[in-house]
Amino acid sequence: MPLNSGVPGGSLETKWDRHRFELKLVNPANKRKFEIIVVGTGLAGASASATLAELGYNVKTFCIQDSPRRAHSIAAQGGINAAKNYPGDGDSIWRLFYDTIKGGDFRSREANVYRLAQISDHIIDQCVAQGVPFAREYGGLLANRSFGGAQVSRTFYARGQTGQQLLLGAYSALMRQIAVGQVRMFPRREMLDLVMVEGNARGIVVRNLITGELESHAAHAVILATGGYGNAYFLSTNGMSSNVSAIWRAYKKGALFAHPSFVQIHPTCIPVHGTYQSKLTLMSESLRNDGRVWIPKSAGDQRLPDQIPESDRDYYLERIYPSFGNLVPRDVASRKAKELCDQGMGVGPTGYAVYLDFRDAIERDGEQVIRQKYGNLFQMYERIMAQNPYETPMMIYPAVHYVMGGLWVDYNLMSTIPGLFVLGEANFSDHGSNRLGASALMQGLADGYFIIPYTLGGYFAGTSLPDVSEGHPAFRESVKQVNETLKKMLAIDGKRTVDDFHKELGTLLWEHCGMARNDADMLKALKRIPELREEFWENVTVPGTPDQFNQSIERAVRVADFLEFSELLVEDALTREESCGCHFNVDYQTEDQEAQRDDESCCYVAAWAFDGEGKKPIRHEEPLVFENVELTERSYK
Numbered sequence: 001m002p003l004n005s006g007v008p009g010g011s012l013e014t015k016w017d018r019h020r021f022e023l024k025l026v027n028p029a030n031k032r033k034f035e036i037i038v039v040g041t042g043l044a045g046a047s048a049s050a051t052l053a054e055l056g057y058n059v060k061t062f063c064i065q066d067s068p069r070r071a072h073s074i075a076a077q078g079g080i081n082a083a084k085n086y087p088g089d090g091d092s093i094w095r096l097f098y099d100t101i102k103g104g105d106f107r108s109r110e111a112n113v114y115r116l117a118q119i120s121d122h123i124i125d126q127c128v129a130q131g132v133p134f135a136r137e138y139g140g141l142l143a144n145r146s147f148g149g150a151q152v153s154r155t156f157y158a159r160g161q162t163g164q165q166l167l168l169g170a171y172s173a174l175m176r177q178i179a180v181g182q183v184r185m186f187p188r189r190e191m192l193d194l195v196m197v198e199g200n201a202r203g204i205v206v207r208n209l210i211t212g213e214l215e216s217h218a219a220h221a222v223i224l225a226t227g228g229y230g231n232a233y234f235l236s237t238n239g240m241s242s243n244v245s246a247i248w249r250a251y252k253k254g255a256l257f258a259h260p261s262f263v264q265i266h267p268t269c270i271p272v273h274g275t276y277q278s279k280l281t282l283m284s285e286s287l288r289n290d291g292r293v294w295i296p297k298s299a300g301d302q303r304l305p306d307q308i309p310e311s312d313r314d315y316y317l318e319r320i321y322p323s324f325g326n327l328v329p330r331d332v333a334s335r336k337a338k339e340l341c342d343q344g345m346g347v348g349p350t351g352y353a354v355y356l357d358f359r360d361a362i363e364r365d366g367e368q369v370i371r372q373k374y375g376n377l378f379q380m381y382e383r384i385m386a387q388n389p390y391e392t393p394m395m396i397y398p399a400v401h402y403v404m405g406g407l408w409v410d411y412n413l414m415s416t417i418p419g420l421f422v423l424g425e426a427n428f429s430d431h432g433s434n435r436l437g438a439s440a441l442m443q444g445l446a447d448g449y450f451i452i453p454y455t456l457g458g459y460f461a462g463t464s465l466p467d468v469s470e471g472h473p474a475f476r477e478s479v480k481q482v483n484e485t486l487k488k489m490l491a492i493d494g495k496r497t498v499d500d501f502h503k504e505l506g507t508l509l510w511e512h513c514g515m516a517r518n519d520a521d522m523l524k525a526l527k528r529i530p531e532l533r534e535e536f537w538e539n540v541t542v543p544g545t546p547d548q549f550n551q552s553i554e555r556a557v558r559v560a561d562f563l564e565f566s567e568l569l570v571e572d573a574l575t576r577e578e579s580c581g582c583h584f585n586v587d588y589q590t591e592d593q594e595a596q597r598d599d600e601s602c603c604y605v606a607a608w609a610f611d612g613e614g615k616k617p618i619r620h621e622e623p624l625v626f627e628n629v630e631l632t633e634r635s636y637k
Contacts, residue, residue: 003256003607003622006410007111012628016115019411020454024461031056034460037204037219039191039246041068043163043170043441044424045225047448050173053182055453060217061174062189062206064241069171072227072239073444076163077284077377078147079155080127080441082120087144091152093117098629100439103149103329104404104432105581105597105634107259107605110626111411116430116439119446124156126449130169133158135373145373146289147437149329149636155438160284160377166441170448189215190554191246193478194222194253194420201250201420202468205478209554212547214479216470221419221456224250225448228403228425230263232562232569233514234506236400237269237282243558244565247407247426255415256607256620258428259405260565261573264435264582265515266401267333270384271353280399281384283356284377285437288326290361290370291394293317293333295354299344305355305393316340324636331434331582331595332636334398338515339593341397348395357393398515402440404431404582405572408607408622412455413447416609418463421456423447428605433581486546489556494539498552501536502559505529505566513570517585522574526567533563568608568617575619578602590633599631 008019026034034057038049041063049061065071085091096117101108124142128134134156135143144153158165177183188209195203195216203218229244230236251257268283294315296308317333318325326333341352362370367390371378378389385395406428407415413429414421424444431439512525536559544550579588579595580602588596597603605622 003408003605003620004410005109005622006412007109008411012110012114015111016118023454023458026457026461028056032058034058034221035060035219036221036223036456037217038062038223038225039204040071040225040227040424040426041065041171041174042071042073042225042227042424043166043444044426044448045223046071046167046170046174047445048223048225048423048452049183050170050177051449051453052456053177054173056182059177059183060186060219061183062186062191062204064188064190064209066187068174068185068187069167071167072242073167073441074164075237075239075282076166076441077160077282078286079145079157079162079438080123080166080445081147081154081436081438082124082156082442083117083154084121084124084142085152085154086142087153089152091154093121095152096120096154099150100430100436101432101629102634103436104434105595106432106599106603106626106629106631107580107624108430108432109624110628112429115451116443116446119450120442122450123442123445126445127166127169130172132165132169135159145286146327148285148288148327148333149324149436150327151324155286157286159372160286160374163441166445170445191226192249192482192557194250194417195474195478196253196417197468197472197474200418200463200465203470203475205475205482207482210549212545212550214482216475216479218468218470218472218475220465221421221459223421223423223452223456224407224426225423225444226426228406229562229565230400230403231558232505232566233263233400233509234502235272235277235280235510237266237280238400240279243561245558245561247422248561248565250407250415250417250420252610253417254610255417255420256408256609257405257568258408258605258607259433259572260569260608261513261576262404262433262582263400263569264330264402264404265334265398267330267337267398268356268396269399269401270381271348271350271395271397281380282399282401283381283394283396284374285330287356287374287377287394290365290373291326291356291358292360293326293354293356295340295345295347305347305357321636328636329434329436330401331584334515335584337396337398353395353397355393356396358389359393362390400510402435404428404433404435408605412458413451414455414459419459421452423452433583483546486553486557489540489542489553489560490544490546492537492540492542494541496535496539497541498555498559501532501540502555502562505532505559505563508532509566509569513573515584517573517583518587519574519585522570525570526574529563529567529570536560536563571617572606572608576602576606595634597634603631
């Protein structure tokens with residue numbers, strides 16, 4: 001199947017403006033005739049719901065949490081990128097575009113990334129107008145700080161809680177539309193199936209997580225903004241309810257899944273500290289502005305950090321990457337930390353941690369300045385680790401954080417299923433094989449506020465959509481299938497808990513398809529995952545009934561989907577015969593142990609199609625064409 005990205009012609013700088021003009025429009029009176037479903041209320045979902053409702057569409061919005069403001073976007077800490085160039089340090093739309101393309105190791109579409117850079121400035125204006133309390137300089141101007149993968153300061157922030165403040169801005173816009181009746185809000189609902197009629201996405205089936213009731217909802221289009229699937233690894237920085245289920249059900253209905261193996265490992269997380277830990281905590285990348293990463297020069301050095309003199313410290317990122325130092329991109333910093341810890345150079349009780357030290361910054365700027373920038377992050381670290389980071393270095397280690405993979409979408413953010421649009425982390429679109437820090441919030445808000453309102457209108461204006469209600473046979477069939485799956489789970493009555501299966505799967509993925517990969521390990525994973533999945537359906541225990549509040553069955557459904565999806569993740573990694581960004585296959589590396597791309601054979605988007613239960617998925621390729629940037633070795637030295 002040929003993949004048509006729908007990228008418009010013309011120069012890179014004019015593509016989006018030209019495309020917006022050429023898209024067909026829906027007049028204001030006709031917008032009232034259309035019903036839209038939005039699944040997810042993070043930055044992408046909330047901004048899309050609010051903006052589409054403001055335009056006059058009728059919107060039904062669903063969230064898995066009890067309130068839209070509890071979406072996982074609230075956990076983003078460090079900031080949001082924009083090419084405003086307020087510090088006057090050489091930034092521009094072109095530089096943000098290039099940094100993002102390079103940061104993603106040249107595995108993303110030029111047109112999408114340039115559009116993102118263009119829109120970035122408008123996002124800041126929008127959020128300031130909403131009252132988002134960005135940090136400001138002494139004179140009142142918005143402040144900026146640096147982030148990994150850039151040599152300019154372009155990241156706008158609100159201490160260490162930028163995601164929360166941006167989400168409250170989108171939430172306020174959403175609540176205004178709920179109040180005027182343009183948005184109907186459905187909290188504590190989990191999408192369990194996508195409903196298609198005559199080849200188009202026309203609705204969803206959800207489970208009410210309080211009552212257990214299955215509900216059908218019809219619409220003229222469906223927007224998925226359900227976030228990422230990092231929780232497949234069990235331990236990650238994601239919220240506990242983050243899952244793959246919504247986009248996985250869409251994949252099994254015909255949406256292609258792109259780059260499932262592109263999973264970002266974040267370098268600054270609190271290390272694993274116990275067998276019974278259920279998630280990991282992120283320490284914002286913004287801390288690498290002022291914190292210096294180091295390890296003792298001698299393996300096995302058991303001295304406390306304040307007893308190790310400067311001469312015995314190895315500031316290895318500054319040594320290896322002098323141009324970027326501690327602000328190298330996440331994949332580079334993560335791999336170096338793992339490599340050194342594997343060599344026995346790590347610190348802490350397990351030996352799998354490195355120091356992030358603020359001693360020099362506090363001496364230079366004073367504790368009060370550091371407290372104003374990062375106070376809530378330092379407080380979070382102290383509560384978890386019982387150590388004061390103003391007095392002793394933080395200990396950090398990489399952890400699963402963000403996924404670049406997701407459902408394949410064209411330039412209009414529509415999947416291969418007509419009428420199914422995918423926004424934010426749920427799609428694959430803008431970040432290539434490694435996301436630069438502070439770009440997730442930028443993409444989510446660009447998709448929701450500034451792209452989908454145009455492209456969805458173009459779809460409606462150019463498509464004939466007959467009326468469809470929840471009484472259509474397709475909805476009844478979908479509800480029937482979901483019910484059968486739930487009953488099958490509850491009837492197993494096995495001996496292993498859902499979490500037990502999930503932990504084994506997560507360990508398998510982390511060890512065999514994590515930060516460093518090789519063909520032999522991935523083949524082992526591909527052998528074990530189907531066995532584990534088969535055992536799940538024979539030996540899992542799920543108490544309770546489906547028609548009531550039952551968190552056990554919630555988790556069981558998600559883990560069942562992870563067990564299917566994980567096989568695709570490893571298959572994708574195994575078939576990409578190169579290293580790029582976060583996908584580091586040790587068989588493809590340079591002499592100095594950096595990722596080695598193969599632009600001759602692997603310069604494409606791998607998009608997978610479901611071919612039926614028990615059958616191998618089919619891989620399609622969208623060639624990536626670079627007309628405006630040169631494919632060069634990605635170096636931060």
